[in-house]
Amino acid sequence: MLLDTDPGCDDAVAILAALARDDLDVVGLSTAHGNAAVDDTTANARAILELVDRTDIPVAKGATRPLTVDLRTSTDIHGPGGIRGDLPEPTAATAPIDTHAAQFIVEQAREHAGDLTLAAIAPLTNVALALALEPDLPDLLDELVVMGGAAFSQGNVTPLSEANFHTDPHAAARVVQDLSPTIVGLDVTRTATLPPNLLDSLPRDDPIGRSIREWLTYYDADRLAKYGIESAAIHDALVIAAIADPAVLETNAYHLEVATDSDLARGALVCDGQGLTDAPPNGSVATDADYDRFRDLVVNSLEQYLHP
Ligand code: BDR
Numbered sequence: 001m002l003l004d005t006d007p008g009c010d011d012a013v014a015i016l017a018a019l020a021r022d023d024l025d026v027v028g029l030s031t032a033h034g035n036a037a038v039d040d041t042t043a044n045a046r047a048i049l050e051l052v053d054r055t056d057i058p059v060a061k062g063a064t065r066p067l068t069v070d071l072r073t074s075t076d077i078h079g080p081g082g083i084r085g086d087l088p089e090p091t092a093a094t095a096p097i098d099t100h101a102a103q104f105i106v107e108q109a110r111e112h113a114g115d116l117t118l119a120a121i122a123p124l125t126n127v128a129l130a131l132a133l134e135p136d137l138p139d140l141l142d143e144l145v146v147m148g149g150a151a152f153s154q155g156n157v158t159p160l161s162e163a164n165f166h167t168d169p170h171a172a173a174r175v176v177q178d179l180s181p182t183i184v185g186l187d188v189t190r191t192a193t194l195p196p197n198l199l200d201s202l203p204r205d206d207p208i209g210r211s212i213r214e215w216l217t218y219y220d221a222d223r224l225a226k227y228g229i230e231s232a233a234i235h236d237a238l239v240i241a242a243i244a245d246p247a248v249l250e251t252n253a254y255h256l257e258v259a260t261d262s263d264l265a266r267g268a269l270v271c272d273g274q275g276l277t278d279a280p281p282n283g284s285v286a287t288d289a290d291y292d293r294f295r296d297l298v299v300n301s302l303e304q305y306l307h308p
């Protein structure tokens with residue numbers, strides 16, 4: 001599995017969950033702009049790997065900006081530099097490889113042809129560029145699982161649009177059109193929270209415990225009240241849980257498109273839930289999740305770092 005990621009507090013939890021599992025072979029992280037500028041998300045990805053002593057995982061730095069629209073970030077939510085907590089200063093051990101993220105995705109897809117799962121948990125610029133470099137990418141990937149969109153519910157940046165799709169709508173449109181993704185959107189991730197009592201078990205005298213605490217509490221009180229949830233949504237970790245255990249999600253096939261030609265609808269995932277277009281399905285959308293299963297899986301993964 002390869003993660004295209006913009007850490008990001010929920011990305012950080014997703015990365016730890018993926019790395020903890022013996023049944024997921026993480027071949028690398030490609031970094032995207034999104035929660036912060038790509039220089040910052042790349043530094044955060046490296047710091048996360050150093051924190052948990054996984055400097056064996058290669059990091060490939062990605063595009064600095066969306067394909068067409070201007071860069072936007074979410075440092076107001078995730079913290080200055082795109083992540084909360086005191087992370088170690090990255091060292092040469094995690095220096096980004098000399099290959100662009102898009103090229104890295106292509107190379108890994110070719111090397112593991114038919115076997116690679118791409119978990120795209122950030123704006124889709126790198127994935128769209130990878131498709132431009134390698135038109136056979138759809139055949140080379142085993143599966144593409146995307147955190148993005150709000151097919152049947154409200155967005156989180158605009159009423160219609162979720163952050164990853166809003167940030168690079170043109171990339172999202174291309175990926176949805178050509179790569180048959182499994183979409184894990186806000187419909188199911190908005191309530192992908194971890195049990196508040198998990199915080200009690202996190203050691204305060206341990207850097208990993210302290211970082212996880214910061215990542216799990218990245219929503220302020222206003223945001224929790226707005227969404228009516230007790231703790232922050234760990235959107236991206238639901239993608240990892242679903243890859244590790246497909247029973248975590250219920251999905252249905254639909255015809256999907258992403259709006260690019262309207263400011264009002266920028267990045268909106270248009271899901272033909274009633275077959276109104278007569279167009280064939282070109283992707284799947286998660287419609288429900290088994291949250292107990294999700295929580296068990298993520299909590300068990302995180303515990304491995306706390307009680308090795
Ligand atoms: C998505 O946007 C980012 O802020 C999160 O990391 C997640 O990937 C949620 O809308």
Ligand code: CA
Binds near residue numbers: 005010034
């Ligand atoms: Ca993310």
